[in-house]
Amino acid sequence: MTELIRLLTRAQKLLRTASDDAMSRHGVRVGQNLVLEVLWETDGLTPGELASRLHVTTPTVVNTATRMESAGLLVRRRDPADGRLVRLYLTPKAQAARQPIEEARRRLAEHATATLTDDERRHMRSALEKIIKRMTESPPDLGDA
Amino acid sequence: MTELIRLLTRAQKLLRTASDDAMSRHGVRVGQNLVLEVLWETDGLTPGELASRLHVTTPTVVNTATRMESAGLLVRRRDPADGRLVRLYLTPKAQAARQPIEEARRRLAEHATATLTDDERRHMRSALEKIIKRMTESPPDLGDA
């Protein structure tokens, strides 16, 4: 089964690279795009909220947010009700980039999966869901050591 | 189809993290493990050869090799016939780590895919191969810009 995982890793890397290339044409890197996708739907989230939705750590979001702030894509604002919280708000520049970026992402996904049959899509989806469920719920049993 | 790709990304990340955890118990990080797997089969490759086999860039291999050299896993040796080349040779320490690491990797793969049906494995494999083929052969068509 290690071969299956090798294929999964390779495919994901190719997709990530292609995505980064596509996003770069719109002045956004691949990691920043993930932040945008969430904030386009729900603006004004905190770094911690964003981190849990993206399945990354808070420091990762903080660093990405800092780069995005330098790039003029978002602004930080302290929460008036709770001084520990910072809220991230998209700028008009980030709002304006929404349509072309979403379109580019959609096109890339269509392109990558264009040759798959319905059976392949269906079974790949259920297989991936099972793997995710397994990895999040069941202890991977890391031998002795 | 963007949902399918999201699942693929999520699954791959979970697998990579679990792999890094498992490898760390043997004093090796996930990126270094990939180098080991190739050199266990073919010792004495150059950074460039290694890079093309691993689908990464040469600087990535050079940096990883430097860390592995510090960790006592390999040594650099100049090629006597061609002074431009550097060859990477595994130390006894790296050779000794082979069995436990390969075993850990195999167990992790079995665990992650344990609940998949034969249909899911088969179709997922062919779907991934198609995606890889598509991304390596066909131009992703990055709109205008």
Next chain:
DNA sequence: TACGAATCGTTTGCATGCTAATGACTCTGT
């Protein structure tokens, strides 16, 4: 044979991830 082009590895600087340590603020219990 000697010089320019090609081929390598390395260095540098960046983006994206992590963990651990730090600092600021809020909340709880007495």
Next chain:
DNA sequence: ACAGAGTCATTAGCATGCAAACGATTCGTA
């Protein structure tokens, strides 16, 4: 009301990837 505990964001340091610039060696050709 206030001290300690808990909750945030941030900073620092590392690993893994990339591209671009650089340096050393070899090859091809005039």
